[in-house]
Amino acid sequence: MNKDCNCTPNQSIKCTVSNCAHHCQDSQYCGLSSIQVGTHETNPTKVECTDCESFKLK
Numbered sequence: 016m017n018k019d020c021n022c023t024p025n026q027s028i029k030c031t032v033s034n035c036a037h038h039c040q041d042s043q044y045c046g047l048s049s050i051q052v053g054t055h056e057t058n059p060t061k062v063e064c065t066d067c068e069s070f071k072l073k
């Protein structure tokens with residue numbers, strides 16, 4: 016019935032990126048035990064400059 020029940024929400028990593036394969040669809044959490052955050056800018060100055068580098072397309 017619930018094909019995403021094997022995703023254990025990590026209460027320490029809130030996430031709303033439902034397109035990501037690691038996202039727990041029924042809750043706004045990531046299912047990984049840890050994630051890598053990085054930047055695509057040489058001099059990041061705002062939130063848009065940061066990325067979840069653990070993102071994987073569903």
Ligand code: SF4
Pocket residue numbers: 028029030031032035036037038039044045046047050067068069070071
């Ligand atoms: S890997 Fe990153 S983008 Fe994907 S669910 Fe986890 S925190 Fe969200």
